[in-house]
Amino acid sequence: MTTSAAGDATRTPDVATVRSPVPEVHGTTHTTTRSPDAPEKMQAKAVDFWYGRAQALFDVSMSMRSSHVTACIGPSGCGKSTFLRALNRMYETVPGTKLTGQILLDGDDIFGLDVTALRRRVGMVFQKSNPFPKSIFENVAYGLRVNGGLSRPQIAEQVERSLVRSALWDEVKHKLHQSALGLSGGQQQRLCIARALAVDPEVLLLDEPCSALDPIATAKIEELLLTLADSCTIVIVTHNMQQAARVSDYTGFFLMGRLVEFGRTDKIFQNPARKETEDYITGRFG
């Protein structure tokens, strides 16, 4: 895979790329393989990534199919979170980072898109739940208010819809105007999912969303992800292999910045092609 001119350009942090003119670079030279049942919602092509001089990703190419759950697994420091943060250009907030290669959303280079527009289409939930110190309602409404254009009843409706989708509505409907910080850890994380869902993202990225939660709260979120996958493409980073096996359709195994193996989850877990994958999932290291 050769990279295009846009792919070779150093990605500068937010400040320079925000709302900058959109260069039309790659055009339609890349043919995306769209299978009729599950088109590829996002594609990474030959992605290399650097933090300063330290290279964190090497030639990663991976496809995320529409309305499927794709999991990224691997030991700490393998680059799986870095890869996730490349998909919505979140890494650009860190100075001194550089990315080459291509990342496509519906066949369009994400570096040709306005970064705020990209992040509305590709939402993100973080490892540590990070509600704003505001009411439950205002947390979910935040993205809607920032993007503007909705009336108050429309916002209220969308807030309710998002809380229902994130399976939190029944627990909070009587206290929407209380502080979000009074919720339990699991509820806060589902609130963050609701906040991300409120702007109707096409893709939802989750960066180890359950690592700080107890098994019951984890089970609720996993159940939620399976439901959400009907309407949304999901990419989840997890260090918990059982979780990847339970919720994902496709799994990518990362090791030292490389994508060692990628395929259907059942195949990766039952019949891995590579020795490293087998060693990792059978618990021989990591």
Added chain:
Amino acid sequence: MAARVQAFTRRLLSGDEVTRFIVTLAGLAILTVTAALVFELWSNSNLAREKFGWGFLTGSTWDPNAGEFGALPFIVGTATTSLISLVIAVPAGVGAAIFLAELAPRRVSDALTFCIELLAAVPSVVYGLLGVFVLVPIMKSVVEPPLRAVLGWTPLFSGPFYGVSVLTAGVVLAVMILPFIVSVSRQVLIAVPVEQREAALALGATRWETTWRVVLPFAKRGIYGSIFLALARALGETMAVTMVIGNSTQLKASLFAPGYSIAAVIANEFTEATDDLYLHALIQLGLVLFAVTIIINGLARLLVAGTTRRSDAVA
């Protein structure tokens, strides 16, 4: 009994008891000094209290020759100059802090902050000199004419302007308190968790929207704290104020007119206070300044407690 003695000895040897004693002593020392200060101010001003009572606070005549002492011109002067300095320094200081914390590259930010913190170390007499020789001419030639043209119809900006005035003192104070606001606010803004910023950015907020709607509300309490610190400095500042305020005991509505502040009058007239009543009146002024500082700080704290509690729950 023996067991208790043994336990005590063991704690004593481990240093717990000694440490406890030392820190308790340090804590008490603060209270003692404050109490002694108030007591001294109170007991050395009884003549003024006996003669004028509460009228001391509302009297607007200050005539040592006639034995007539009223504190109102100084209270007004202290309050007005402090208010002017806040009106100028709060927007400028918080704005600079936002630039340093959110926009400037870290190295530039650190260098600039160092320079700003240096400003806090400049002796106030130097600010006074700069005020007299630099600011006063600028006020006369650049600031006063447009202000008078636009706002001259209000009593606040009428009357003759000699350069030294309440307004000039407020501007000097603004420069002096700016470093406190910038330095503390910047620290508070930098301390806002990166997770909060990322949450907003991930929803498609621009950097400015993130700063305005997430970072600033999160840092609100600390920014208020920086403003109080600055206010306390402004209320008590003596040297620089007395050099540019004009030292007039006449109570005037205009900010262009010369005025006086509590700290300035104490510093200026202390050596001239020949009779006991005069001296007691000046010490009584010290007590008033102490009270004004406590009341304004208390009110500000109440205000903040009110607004932050409401917004934490609902906004």
